Amino acid sequence: MSKEQSYYDILKIEKSADQKAIKKAYRKLIIKWHPDKNNNSKESEEKFKKISEAYEVLSDEKKRNIYNKYGKDGLKQKGYEFDPGDIGNIFKQFFKGSGGSPFGGFGGFDEEEQSDEPEDIQTLYEATLEEAFSGETVKTSIKRQTKCKKCSGSGSKSGVTTKCSECKGKGIVHRLIQLGPGMFTKQSMSCDKCNGNKFTVKADDICNECKGQGIFSESHTIEFSIPRGVVPERQPVEINGEGNEGPYGRSNVIIFIRYKKHPVFTEVDYPELGTQIELDLAESICGFQKIIKLIDGEKYLLETTEPIIPGKNYIIKNKGMVMYNDQDKRGNIHVKFTVNTKSFDIIKNKRKELWEMLTDEPFDTNKNPDKKFEKLILSNVKNEHSTHSDHDDHSGQPQECCIQ
Numbered sequence: 001m002s003k004e005q006s007y008y009d010i011l012k013i014e015k016s017a018d019q020k021a022i023k024k025a026y027r028k029l030i031i032k033w034h035p036d037k038n039n040n041s042k043e044s045e046e047k048f049k050k051i052s053e054a055y056e057v058l059s060d061e062k063k064r065n066i067y068n069k070y071g072k073d074g075l076k077q078k079g080y081e082f083d084p085g086d087i088g089n090i091f092k093q094f095f096k097g098s099g100g101s102p103f104g105g106f107g108g109f110d111e112e113e114q115s116d117e118p119e120d121i122q123t124l125y126e127a128t129l130e131e132a133f134s135g136e137t138v139k140t141s142i143k144r145q146t147k148c149k150k151c152s153g154s155g156s157k158s159g160v161t162t163k164c165s166e167c168k169g170k171g172i173v174h175r176l177i178q179l180g181p182g183m184f185t186k187q188s189m190s191c192d193k194c195n196g197n198k199f200t201v202k203a204d205d206i207c208n209e210c211k212g213q214g215i216f217s218e219s220h221t222i223e224f225s226i227p228r229g230v231v232p233e234r235q236p237v238e239i240n241g242e243g244n245e246g247p248y249g250r251s252n253v254i255i256f257i258r259y260k261k262h263p264v265f266t267e268v269d270y271p272e273l274g275t276q277i278e279l280d281l282a283e284s285i286c287g288f289q290k291i292i293k294l295i296d297g298e299k300y301l302l303e304t305t306e307p308i309i310p311g312k313n314y315i316i317k318n319k320g321m322v323m324y325n326d327q328d329k330r331g332n333i334h335v336k337f338t339v340n341t342k343s344f345d346i347i348k349n350k351r352k353e354l355w356e357m358l359t360d361e362p363f364d365t366n367k368n369p370d371k372k373f374e375k376l377i378l379s380n381v382k383n384e385h386s387t388h389s390d391h392d393d394h395s396g397q398p399q400e401c402c403i404q
Contacts, residue, residue, distance in 0.1 A: 005050075007053070007054035007057055007058050007067065008054075008058070010050050010051060010053075010054040011025040011026060011029065011051065011054050011055065011058065012025055012029070013025045015068070017058075019059065022055065022058050022059055023059070026051065026054075026055040026059075029047075029051045030048065030051055030052070030055075033047040033048050033051060034048060035048055053082045056082060057075065057080075057082070063075060063080050066078055066080070076325075077325060078231065078234075078270065079231030079234040079235055079270075079324060079325075080234060117246055117248070117251065118145065118243065118244035118245060118246035118250065118251040119243075119244060119251060120243055120244075120251045120252045120253065120254055121142055121143075121144060121243040121244060121251065121252075121253045121254065122236075122253075122254045122255075122256065123140065123142050123253065123254070123255055123256070124255070124256050124257075124258055125138070125140050125226075125255050125256070125257050125258070126257075126258050126259070126260040127226050127230070127257050127258070127259060127260060128259075128260050128262065129259060129260075129262050129265055129273070129295045129321065130295050130297065131226055132226055132228070132229065132230055132232075132257070132259060132321065133228070133229070133295045133296055133321060133322055134228065134296075134297075135225060135226055135227060135228030135229075136225070136226055137223060137224070137225045137226075138223070138224065138225075138226060139221055139222065139223050140221070140222060140224070140255070141219055141220070141221050141222075142219070142220055142221075142222060142242075142243075142253060143217055143218070143219060143220075144217070144218060144220050144242075144243055144244050144245070144250075144253075145215045145216070145217060145218075145244040145245055146215060146216050146217075146218050146245050147214065147215055147216075147245045148207060148209055148210035148213070148214055148215060148216060149209075150207055150208075150209040150210070151207035151209065151210060151214060153214040153215065153245075153247070154199075154201075154207070154214055155197070155201050155206065155207055155210060155212040155213055155214035156201045156202075156205050156206070156207060156212070157205050157206070157207055157208070158205055160201075160202075160205065161199035161200065161201055162199060162200050162201075162202075163198065163199055163200075164191060164193055164194035164197075164198055164199060164200050165193070165200075166191050166192070166193040166194065167191035167193070167194065167198065169198045169199070170191075170198065171190065171191055171194065171196040171197060171198040172188050172189065172190060172191060172196070173188070173189060173190075173191050173192075174187065174188050174189075175187050175188075175189065197214070215245070220242070222239060222242050222253060224237050224239055224255060225237075226257060227257075227324060228322060228324070228327060229271065229321060229322040229323050229324040229327065230257050230324055231270055231324055232257060232258050232259045232267070232270065233256050233257065233258050235257070235324065236254045236255055236256045236257070237254075237255045237257065238252050238253070238254050238255075239252060239253045239254075239255065240252050265295065265333070268334050270321065270331070271320050271321035271322065271323050271330065271331030272320050272321075272331040272332055272333075272334060273295070273320040273321060273331060273332075273333050273334070274333070274334040274335075274336070275333060275334075275335055275336075276335070276336050276337070276338060277290070277292075277302075277335060277336075277337050277338075278337070278338050278339075278340055279308060279337055279338070279339055279340065280339070280340045280342075280343040281339060281340070281343040281344060281346075281347070282343065283308070284307065284308045284310065284337065284339045285307050286305075286307075287303075287304045287305040287306060287307070287308075288302075288303070288304065288308075289301060289302070289303045290302045290303075294319055294333075295321070296319075300319075302316070308337045309337075310337055310338055310339050311336065311337075312336075312337075313334055313335075313336060314334070314335040314336070314337070315332045315333065315334055315335070316332060316333040316335060317332050318330045318331075318332065319332070319333050320332050320333050351363070
């Protein structure tokens with residue numbers, strides 16, 4: 001069995017290649033293997049797909065880092081799976097800044113026309129970590145286009161429209177753009193005369209209700225379920241028939257989900273979470289017990305008898321976000337501890353006792369008896385990096401942590 005080619009091999013580049021080299025390689029290969037240039041052969045279609053997949057991953061630094069560490073399986077576990085349906089978008093987006101595709105689109109411009117199908121609506125919903133963990137049903141509001149009831153969407157009082165003479169009823173016009181000496185490309189754009197509607201209405205026959213547009217913009221509330229453990233911005237929810245209205249029905253609504261900023265937890269790297277807990281000096285040295293509430297809604301006792309090193313990364317295993325692809329598994333919670341500096345005040349007058357308890361050396365405050373060294377003064381910068389808070393309960397009983 002032949003070994004599967006790596007994305008770097010497909011684009012014929014080194015693993016150390018920068019973004020400029022990746023784009024250059026993609027452009028060269030995609031032009032060479034574009035199906036329109038190869039009589040739509042099966043080989044060219046397969047190579048075109050592989051090249052597009054490799055570029056889609058390597059042109060995104062986050063995906064590239066995951067791929068370099070864990071390969072394709074790592075990308076799948078993180079929710080990044082290549083969709084062949086995105087090939088056209090990748091291709092068009094790449095050539096967008098270059099004046100358009102050198103092929104005039106997939107299949108050329110000759111038969112291209114504005115679709116009668118209304119565009120899908122893409123929107124963003126910010127879910128709380130709790131909503132994403134539980135997979136809750138939520139509501140969100142969108143703006144969508146609805147046909148004018150008075151003229152049934154024609155834009156005309158009488159309902160009579162005329163095929164646009166500019167675009168010949170296609171809704172799209174084409175322009176030949178010169179890129180340089182002997183270099184031209186075609187660009188398509190919405191027809192200015194009919195605004196892409198394919199038909200025009202006489203001035204004295206324009207609908208008074210919609211001003212000839214045939215549509216209105218309205219607010220609409222939709223209800224949907226968040227997939228439990230959804231990977232943020234990678235796993236959209238598609239709702240059929242709730243989008244913009246067209247001649248044959250409504251389009252779909254595609255909802256991308258992002259995690260809302262949480263008062264306690266932060267995103268580290270899906271499904272890992274992070275948090276910060278403040279301790280007083282005694283807790284950091286002697287250990288502590290704290291009751292904490294996690295995103296599953298449950299309260300837990302966090303306990304340690306070991307001294308805590310501020311700034312060090314500690315982990316609470318398997319209590320982070322639930323994994324979308326394996327509902328029985330959860331990520332970790334990375335915990336960083338800070339020490340409440342207000343508690344330092346109690347040791348100012350006990351320096352000698354603490355010193356002798358912690359070291360074998362005598363406490364000496366005068367290490368410059370001959371004044372041989374110039375003394376440097378360490379000043380306190382007030383109100384900077386302050387983490388003061390009140391701790392009234394020092395009874396030894398578990399305290400309710402600030403994690404709510």
